[in-house]
Amino acid sequence: MSIHVPLPVPTPSHEIAPPSALSEKQQTAYDHVLEHFTAVDYALPNVNQEKAALTVDENFWLSYECLLRYLRATNWNADLAIKRLEDTLRWRREFGIYDKITSEYIEPEATTGKAFLFGYDTHGRPAIYVSPSKVGAEESPRTLQFIVWIAERSFDLMGPGVESLALLADFADNAKYPSIGLSRTVLDIIQTHYPERLGLALVTHLSWLVNAFIALLMPFMDPHTRQKLVFNPVINENGLFRTTADAEVWDADSTSRVFEPAQLIQEGWNGSQQFAYSHCVYWEALLKLCEERRSRMFVVWHRMGGKIGIKEWDIKVAVRDEMSDGHVDVDGTLTENGQLQS
Template structure:
């Protein structure tokens, strides 16, 4: 039987809470936190009536978010503040919270050229891209769709997970985007989503398309380049970065990137018979992400609802609530059966 919906979020991922900061790091973090937590704080260079932070923006400015920008700026507090404010304004202008809705981007989704399915061995959600299933002409909406999907992958990150696994499949005569579109997407990723890419696995890349990646390589951050794996090894044991890793895994000295049961069968040799059925998948994804985000916002409010709240605490609260609900449902089912 085929599967047409996303796999559920792991309820008990092997993850640890954020590590303690050094004295210097804590001092720099406190500077950034105090800046955005100040009474009456408003975004600079924004009309006064719109300059105050919204609830969504305060939720976004988590403990981990501030640290991602501090690390991306090599712990320069002033630069981190500037980049955070630039991203806050970009998110408004781009329409993350209001314009880029499921209804707006759905025409881009009908062929399944992008979908979220499964999690790697680090608990990172897998965002698949299938360029051969491109169904529209290049337009701003294509770019909107890419980042709407990225935002949904972020929704589906469990406790201790801040990055995603990008899975690009160049099988079936896939086409590349234009250099202009590729540069735009890369610029947004590197500027407004620092430290969100955990790994980029690029499968079935023919030698002709290596030229495309050579052309865009100068625009890719060196740290991002290190996360790119071309033509990874996929066998009955799962997905590995290299053939050497696959051999070493048999000896128990290296970990795999994906277990077979978290990979789709088509093109990736997993055990999950996933088939993209837009009418089923789209409704399930939109509902799953909306419900999870609602739970996270509710947990955030319970914890205090302020800038600097830890994503870890919010996600653990949601995980525990979900697990308790599952236990209660199973108990109810058992009681009904016994009666």
């Protein structure tokens, strides 16, 4: 029987630990960044001063783990991390993350099922499937916006301790590939504004044309991004593996398997999930799932103080526990702007 909705619950095969303690040097760098953004008179530089104060959404985004992602990306250079965070805060406003790129605006890009979220890998990373053969002939700004939008939805659905996503691209059926311009822009956005968010990119059914296209992109990829690319991963009855060596040494206690068969779709990936994209069913289910999860996280975040630097781990553990209990224990509901209302 075909499945038409995303799998809602992460099922990592391996235990995910809470954030580890920082070294003294790391803690000093983190404290510097946190103090910068939580200063009473803080104003985002190089923007209209009437809008220089951070919004509720931006305070929520500036979590403990978010600050650490930028610190690690800058080798713990606090001042450089601050600059990159402020660059991203401005970019998120200009790109329209919080207002322009709504589900209604982006939906026309999603109707063919060229990209969709479905399930998780063995490490609990949400999986985004991409089918280039379903991409239309015309590229538009909305194409890029859709890529960013679906990545943002994967963040909504990440469980405790998960900070990155898994991307699966199937170039079967004489699949087209995006233009160099679009591809370079996507790469730049990922590497600049989403540090440590791409966990793994699995690419299969490569033709010589696609190989040549990827070769053209390689010079624009930083070393960290290149390391996350896996071409023609091994898929067998035990699941999906990065390499033949991983598949040969795998056993039930091994961490080398990326996807179990039950975590993969059947079409193109030889999994056991008989997923078939039906837009009217899938889209409604995805929006409901993401909106509910994000609303619950906002409720918990407000309950924990509603400030910069709260741990995503604490928020998501609380949401997970409350969802398993079948309720959300709060003293109010959320208004449209994210504030609690009694």
